[in-house]
Amino acid sequence: MSLLFDMFARFRDILKSAYSYKEALERENLTQETVNLLRDKLKSSKVVPQSLADKQLIFFLTTYKNDVDKSAALLESCYKLKRSAPEFFKDRDVDAKDIQNCLDNQYYITLPVTPDNHMLIYHSLKNNDPNSYNFDSAAKTFIMMNEAYNYYHGPRPEVIYLFDLKGLSFRFLFKPSVSTMRKGIKFLEGGMPYNIKAVHVFNTVSFFDWIIAIVKPLLNSELLEKLHLHHSDLDYDKFHEQYVPKTHLPKEYGGTLGTLEELQQQSRERLMNLKDYFIYEEQQSNFEFDQFVDEHLYEIQNVD
Numbered sequence: 001m002s003l004l005f006d007m008f009a010r011f012r013d014i015l016k017s018a019y020s021y022k023e024a025l026e027r028e029n030l031t032q033e034t035v036n037l038l039r040d041k042l043k044s045s046k047v048v049p050q051s052l053a054d055k056q057l058i059f060f061l062t063t064y065k066n067d068v069d070k071s072a073a074l075l076e077s078c079y080k081l082k083r084s085a086p087e088f089f090k091d092r093d094v095d096a097k098d099i100q101n102c103l104d105n106q107y108y109i110t111l112p113v114t115p116d117n118h119m120l121i122y123h124s125l126k127n128n129d130p131n132s133y134n135f136d137s138a139a140k141t142f143i144m145m146n147e148a149y150n151y152y153h154g155p156r157p158e159v160i161y162l163f164d165l166k167g168l169s170f171r172f173l174f175k176p177s178v179s180t181m182r183k184g185i186k187f188l189e190g191g192m193p194y195n196i197k198a199v200h201v202f203n204t205v206s207f208f209d210w211i212i213a214i215v216k217p218l219l220n221s222e223l224l225e226k227l228h229l230h231h232s233d234l235d236y237d238k239f240h241e242q243y244v245p246k247t248h249l250p251k252e253y254g255g256t257l258g259t260l261e262e263l264q265q266q267s268r269e270r271l272m273n274l275k276d277y278f279i280y281e282e283q284q285s286n287f288e289f290d291q292f293v294d295e296h297l298y299e300i301q302n303v304d
Helices: 002-017 021-027 032-041 054-063 068-084 097-105 135-153 170-174 178-190 208-218 221-225 236-242 260-272 275-283 287-295
Strands: 106-111 118-125 158-164 195-202 227-230
Touching: 002 275, 021 054, 032 054, 032 068, 054 068, 068 178, 097 106, 097 135, 097 260, 106 135, 106 260, 118 135, 135 178, 135 260, 135 275, 221 227
Parallel strands: 118 158, 158 195, 195 227
Antiparallel strands: 106 118
16 A cells, blocks of 8 residues: 555656646636536546546546536547557556657657647657657657647647658558557547647658558548648748748748757657656556545645
8 A cells, every 4th residue: 555655645746747737727718617527527437537636637628618528528538549559558668668769760749839829749750761660659659748748738729740751661651550550540539638730741752642541541531631731842931821830840840949859859858757657647547546546636636
């Protein structure tokens, strides 16, 4: 039991270091009353951990603008999908070899929140050798970087993804299995605690139509409509004016932020600082620990 007390104490510290709960409530027009209603709604759930703190619950309320029923349904979907995809949600130790390999060979960059309150996340290859790439590990690392964004910035209703296909060869397409790709897309569409505003794909390759043909049956039509394709001759001035300002982009994309290498290092350090957070998050699905934290929830509510 002492181990549970130690982990619980560490969880309190982790929550205190996260984003400001009060600021997030005010910014997203949420109320404590609605958070309490969502908690009550989840009491009968056999999937969602009862130990989720308020700082975790409000992400789902932000997605559906205080709609308790829809937020509860999203939580159910999120944790069902997590259970069905252990390749993405188990052993999420930031020091693990598979995650470190991803951080060494691909870019996972969290960019500043946009002026219109959107999350902004960048991903691309760094090493063009297909042997350096594992889809399951890459998806796991990408999801973890999304969660790191949430931890530091708090809930935002929508996210903009920036993907660059530079260096992608045909051999990369044989890396993921259809089943794991389906799981990843399902979680992206129906498990994340925010909506996708847009997906921008830079440097589309000659065989991109073939890629679309593979993934199209796995994507809903709404997500396809949010897909923006950009060729290598992209006019970045127009891109900045229409989509993302240069103040929020790496130098390689005409931005005023640092280089990809510099921004990757910053994002990597922020992720590494959350080693204990990911350990706790995985433990939340452990029945004994979930029960223990549930009994002490009054001690972790409204941690700002």
